[in-house]
Amino acid sequence: MNDNDRSKLTRSRPVRESISEMTEIVLPNDANPLNALLGGRLMHWIDLAGAMAAHRHSRTYVVTASIDHLDFLVPVRVGDFVILRSSVNRVFRTSMEVGVKVWVENYRSDQHLHVSSAYLTFVAIDAAGNKVVVPPVVPETEEEQRRYEGAARRREIRRAERARRMEVRA
Numbered sequence: 001m002n003d004n005d006r007s008k009l010t011r012s013r014p015v016r017e018s019i020s021e022m023t024e025i026v027l028p029n030d031a032n033p034l035n036a037l038l039g040g041r042l043m044h045w046i047d048l049a050g051a052m053a054a055h056r057h058s059r060t061y062v063v064t065a066s067i068d069h070l071d072f073l074v075p076v077r078v079g080d081f082v083i084l085r086s087s088v089n090r091v092f093r094t095s096m097e098v099g100v101k102v103w104v105e106n107y108r109s110d111q112h113l114h115v116s117s118a119y120l121t122f123v124a125i126d127a128a129g130n131k132v133v134v135p136p137v138v139p140e141t142e143e144e145q146r147r148y149e150g151a152a153r154r155r156e157i158r159r160a161e162r163a164r165r166m167e168v169r170a
Contacts (some may be wrong), residue, residue: 018088020052037076049084050098062122090151094131096126097151164170
């Protein structure tokens with residue numbers, strides 16, 4: 001890899017370059033006996049959507065380090081579309097916070113409802129599993145700036161919670 005290629009990989013990138021969207025149709029195999037989407041399946045899709053944004057931004061392998069609190073606000077039924085939108089909120093050297101927002105679309109009734117939102121932390125790694133530095137992310141809109149600033153607060157909360165858990169174990 002020459003210096004020009006290396007600089008392309010390490011330059012700052014706007015949030016818009018990480019934006020990812022995926023759509024899934026809920027099939028019977030994705031549902032419980034009441035024909036509602038399994039929470040674990042939705043969590044899997046959230047992880048995939050978040051990873052796509054993290055990959056797009058870092059342009060390397062990423063692994064999921066954590067996911068913050070997750071609420072399921074409305075049921076999702078067999079036959080509904082699930083739309084997941086993700087983007088990188090902030091970069092912290094080798095890790096990055098990614099936000100994922102989930103909607104359900106019932107195409108028969110033309111109804112769209114917010115299902116869930118999640119913040120995930122991904123760590124960038126190379127093929128050998130070593131951490132690699134992630135290029136900074138540049139928020140361009142007021143909403144992106146709000147999420148960028150919120151990511152720093154959420155990181156401190158995660159760190160405090162991790163320290164509290166370690167203290168309880170000791």
